[in-house]
Amino acid sequence: DGGITQSPKYLFRKEGQNVTLSCEQNLNHDAMYxxxxxxxxxxxxxxxxxxxxxxxxxxxxxxxxxxxxxxxSFPLTVTSAQKNPTAFYxxxxxxxxxxxxxxxxxxxx
Amino acid sequence: SQQGEEDPQxxxxxxxxxxxxxxxxxxxxxxxxxxxxxxxxxxxxxxLIRSNEREKHSGRLxxxxxxxxxxxxxxxxxxRAADTxxxxxxxxxxxxxxxxxxxxxxxxxxxxxx
Numbered sequence: 001d002g003g004i005t006q007s008p009k010y011l012f013r014k015e016g017q018n019v020t021l022s023c024e025q026n027l028n029h030d031a032m033y034x035x036x037x038x039x040x041x042x043x044x045x046x047x048x049x050x051x052x053x054x055x056x057x058x059x060x061x062x063x064x065x066x067x068x069x070x071x072x073s074f075p076l077t078v079t080s081a082q083k084n085p086t087a088f089y090x091x092x093x094x095x096x097x098x099x100x101x102x103x104x105x106x107x108x109x
Numbered sequence: 110s111q112q113g114e115e116d117p118q119x120x121x122x123x124x125x126x127x128x129x130x131x132x133x134x135x136x137x138x139x140x141x142x143x144x145x146x147x148x149x150x151x152x153x154x155x156x157l158i159r160s161n162e163r164e165k166h167s168g169r170l171x172x173x174x175x176x177x178x179x180x181x182x183x184x185x186x187x188x189r190a191a192d193t194x195x196x197x198x199x200x201x202x203x204x205x206x207x208x209x210x211x212x213x214x215x216x217x218x219x220x221x222x223x
Contacts, residue, residue, distance in 0.1 A: 004151075033211075035213075040215070041215055041216075042197055042213035042214050042215040042216055043152075043197070043199075043213040044213075045210060045211070045212075048210065058210070088149075090151055090152065092152075096157070097142060097154040097157055098142075098144075098152075098154060098199075098211060099154065100144075100151035100152040100153070101151050102150060102151045103149070103150065103151050105149075
């Protein structure tokens with residue numbers, strides 16, 4: 001997990017609320033990624049960013065938004081439009097292989 | 110459907126035995142990577158094999174890649190209880206972007222009994 005921090009570790013949200021998950025890295029990597037993992041499943045790509053001020057939709061971007069104003073930071077906002085947001089969210093950076101943060105477990109009450 | 114599919118979904122063995130996990134994929138790839146995930150944690154990169162490589166070793170890990178069959182296998186020799194985790198293969202396909210996109214399989218849950 002070294003070099004990538006995600007906060008908080010556990011997050012609870014009421015239906016209808018937007019929530020922002022933090023991802024910070026000190027690895028000086030250009031590329032950053034957000035994945036969603038559901039129980040017993042692999043990872044699915046939400047958004048990725050190759051460089052500051054640029055990002056692209058992944059396979060399941062609907063109901064999510066991101067920004068990349070700084071190289072070190074790639075926050076993910078889970079909006080109220082996301083129909084089933086309860087999941088484990090993983091941030092990663094890349095310089096070839098990917099390095100993952102410890103994850104944030106989001107539960108919608 | 111996902112690019113990578115893994116087999117078996119779950120594997121239970123005794124310490125000291127070897128564990129083999131397989132991964133199949135559908136399209137041409139630049140490389141294939143294996144990751145490990147302990148319960149509730151982030152993923153840890155284990156090994157990367159490029160499309161022009163056939164076999165790679167790292168400690169007790171051995172990975173093979175058969176691009177004609179679009180498949181890869183991960184062998185863990187002399188397994189230990191600490192190897193208990195989920196193992197994922199991920200394929201990298203580069204388009205016009207420099208880093209490309211990783212697509213993950215659903216994973217194999219390995220349990221090693223002491």
